[in-house]
Amino acid sequence: xxxxxxxxxxxxxxxxxxxxxxxxxxxxxxxxxxxxxxxxxxxxxxxxxxxxxxxxxxxxxxxxxxxxxxxxxxxxxxxxxxxxxxxxxxxxxxxxxxxxxxxxxxxxxxxxxxxxxxxxxxxxxxxxxxxxxxxxxxxxxxxxxxxxxxxxxxxxxxxxxxxxxxxxxxxxxxxxxxxxxxxxxxxxxxxxxxxxxxxxxxxxxxxx
Amino acid sequence: xxxxxxxxxxxxxxxxxxxxxxxxxxxxxxxxxxxxxxxxxxxxxxxxxxxxxxxxxxxxxxxxxxxxxxxxxxxxxxxxxxxxxxxxxxxxxxxxxxxxxxxxxxxxxxxxxxxxxxxxxxxxxxxxxxxxxxxxxxxxxxxxxxxxxxxxxxxxxxxxxxxxxxxxxxxxxxxxxxxxxxxxxxxxxxxxxxxxxxxxxxxxxxxxxxxxxxxxxxxxxxxxxxxxxxxxxxxxxxxxxxxxxxxxxxxxxxxxxxxxxxxxxxxxxxxxxxxxxxxxxxxxxxxxxxxxxxxxxxxxxxxxxxxxxxxxxx
Numbered sequence: 001x002x003x004x005x006x007x008x009x010x011x012x013x014x015x016x017x018x019x020x021x022x023x024x025x026x027x028x029x030x031x032x033x034x035x036x037x038x039x040x041x042x043x044x045x046x047x048x049x050x051x052x053x054x055x056x057x058x059x060x061x062x063x064x065x066x067x068x069x070x071x072x073x074x075x076x077x078x079x080x081x082x083x084x085x086x087x088x089x090x091x092x093x094x095x096x097x098x099x100x101x102x103x104x105x106x107x108x109x110x111x112x113x114x115x116x117x118x119x120x121x122x123x124x125x126x127x128x129x130x131x132x133x134x135x136x137x138x139x140x141x142x143x144x145x146x147x148x149x150x151x152x153x154x155x156x157x158x159x160x161x162x163x164x165x166x167x168x169x170x171x172x173x174x175x176x177x178x179x180x181x182x183x184x185x186x187x188x189x190x191x192x193x194x195x196x197x198x199x200x201x202x203x204x205x206x207x208x
Numbered sequence: 209x210x211x212x213x214x215x216x217x218x219x220x221x222x223x224x225x226x227x228x229x230x231x232x233x234x235x236x237x238x239x240x241x242x243x244x245x246x247x248x249x250x251x252x253x254x255x256x257x258x259x260x261x262x263x264x265x266x267x268x269x270x271x272x273x274x275x276x277x278x279x280x281x282x283x284x285x286x287x288x289x290x291x292x293x294x295x296x297x298x299x300x301x302x303x304x305x306x307x308x309x310x311x312x313x314x315x316x317x318x319x320x321x322x323x324x325x326x327x328x329x330x331x332x333x334x335x336x337x338x339x340x341x342x343x344x345x346x347x348x349x350x351x352x353x354x355x356x357x358x359x360x361x362x363x364x365x366x367x368x369x370x371x372x373x374x375x376x377x378x379x380x381x382x383x384x385x386x387x388x389x390x391x392x393x394x395x396x397x398x399x400x401x402x403x404x405x406x407x408x409x410x411x412x413x414x415x416x417x418x419x420x421x422x423x424x425x426x427x428x429x430x431x432x433x434x435x436x437x438x439x440x441x442x443x444x445x446x447x448x449x450x451x452x453x454x455x456x457x458x459x460x461x462x463x464x465x466x467x468x469x470x471x472x473x474x475x476x477x478x479x480x481x482x483x484x485x486x487x488x489x490x491x492x493x494x495x496x497x498x499x500x501x502x503x504x505x506x507x508x509x510x511x512x513x514x515x516x517x518x519x520x521x522x
Binding site: 094095096097137 | 209225243245516517
C-alpha cells in the first residue's frame with residue numbers, strides 16, 4: 001500500500017523510458033518474409049536484384065532477405081554493404097564517427113535493381129545519403145527501399161517501397177531494433193519514451 | 209582531434225581508428241568515382257617550406273577526393289622569400305578563414321608553434337628532424353596490409369636516425385601498435401641522448417645491420433640518407449655507408465633467407481645504390497609503391513577526423 005499514488009512507482013511498465021515491445025521475433029520474421037515476397041513480386045522474379053544493407057542492422061536484414069529469396073525462389077541474390085557516413089548532412093553537428101565498410105559485389109551496381117535495406121526509416125536523411133553514395137558507385141536500373149520499421153516524421157520526399165511495420169511515433173520516442181547476429185538479444189523492436197536531442201530529432205544512426 | 213602535430217599525441221585507439229578509416233578510404237580509391245562529398249566547403253592549405261613530391265601531392269589529392277578546396281603554398285613562391293616571418297605568413301593564411309593548415313617546415317617544432325597562432329586545425333607534414341606523423345601512420349598501414357597485426361612483429365629501422373623525423377614518428381607509432389622496434393645506425397648517426405627514450409619505450413639500439421637481418425625481422429625500413437643535411441662528416445664516403453648500412457643485393461638475400469615473408473619499406477625519395485640497392489627497391493618484398501598508395505588514404509582519414517566532426521571548443 002503506497003502512501004502517495006500520484007507518484008509513478010519505480011519499475012512500473014508505464015514509467016517513462018520503459019521500453020515497450022512492438023514487434024516480437026515472430027513478427028520480425030513474418031515481416032521479412034512478406035517483404036521478400038513483395039520484392040520478387042514487384043521485380044517479377046529475382047533476376048538482376050542486388051540487396052544493399054546500410055550498416056549496421058540493415059546489412060543483417062539484407063542478408064536475411066537474401067536467404068529468404070534463396071529459399072523462395074532458389075535465386076542467389078547478391079548482398080552488399082553501403083556505408084553512408086561520408087555522405088551524411090549532419091557531420092558537422094556530431095562528434096566524428098568512424099566509417100563502416102562499403103562492400104559492393106564484384107558485378108557492381110550498374111543496370112541492377114538495387115534494394116536498399118535499413119532497419120528504421122525516420123527523417124529520410126540516411127536514405128538521401130545512401131542515394132548519393134550509390135550514385136558514385138554506378139547507375140542502377142532502379143533503386144527501391146525496404147525497411148523493417150517506418151516510424152514517420154519524414155524531412156525529405158522519400159518513401160519506402162517495402163515496409164515491415166508502420167509505427168506511429170512521437171519525436172520524443174526512441175525506436176530500437178535488436179537483431180540476433182548483431183545484438184546480444186534476439187530479434188525485437190521496442191519503443192521507449194526517451195531523450196532525443198532537443199530541436200534535432202533527425203539523428204539517423206544514433207538513438208531513434 | 210583538433211591538430212595532428214606529433215605521433216606521441218595519438219593513443220593506440222586513435223591510431224587504430226585512423227588506420228581503420230584509412231582502410232575504407234583506400235577502398236574508395238579503387239572506384240571509378242573517387243570523390244566523397246564529406247569535406248565540401250572546407251579549405252585546406254598546404255604550406256610547404258621544404259621540397260616534397262609525395263607528401264604534398266598526397267595531401268592535395270586527399271583533400272580533393274574529400275571535396276575540400278586545397279591550395280598549395282610553397283616557401284619559394286610565397287612572401288617568405290621576401291622576408292616575411294613564419295608567424296606573419298600563417299596569420300595571413302588564417303585570416304582567410306581556412307579550416308586546416310598542413311605544414312612542412314625545416315625547423316623542428318614549427319607545427320606546434322603554428323598551432324598556437326591559428327584557429328585552423330594544423331597537420332604536421334614534417335618539421336625539421338622532429339616528426340612526420342602521417343608518414344608513420346601510412347607506414348604502419350602498409351605493413352599491416354601485408355603482415356596483418358603488428359603486435360609482436362619485429363621492425364628494424366635503418367639509417368640516418370639523427371636527421372630523421374620519419375624514424376621518430378615511426379618508432380612511436382609502431383610501439384603503440386605493439387611492434388618490437390630495433391634502430392640501426394652508424395654511431396655517428398645515432399641521435400645523441402636517445403638512450404633514455406629507447407630505454408623507456410623499449411627500443412633496441414645497434415650498429416650491426418647484418419646481425420639484425422640474420423635474425424629475420426618482419427619488416428625493414430630503410431631511411432633516406434639526407435644529403436641536404438649531411439654537412440658534418442657523418443661517414444667518410446657514400447661507398448663506406450653502403451658497405452656498412454645499405455640494403456645491398458647480398459643483404460636482401462640474407463634477409464629473405466632468414467625470413468621469406470619479410471617486407472621492405474622506404475619513405476622515399478630513394479637514393480638507389482646508396483641506402484638501398486635497386487634489387488631491394490624493386491624486390492617483391494618492397495612496399496615502396498604501396499606506401500605511396502596508402503599515403504593518400506591515410507591523409508584522407510586524417511583530414512576526415514580533423515575536419516568532419518562537430519566543432520567543439522577544445
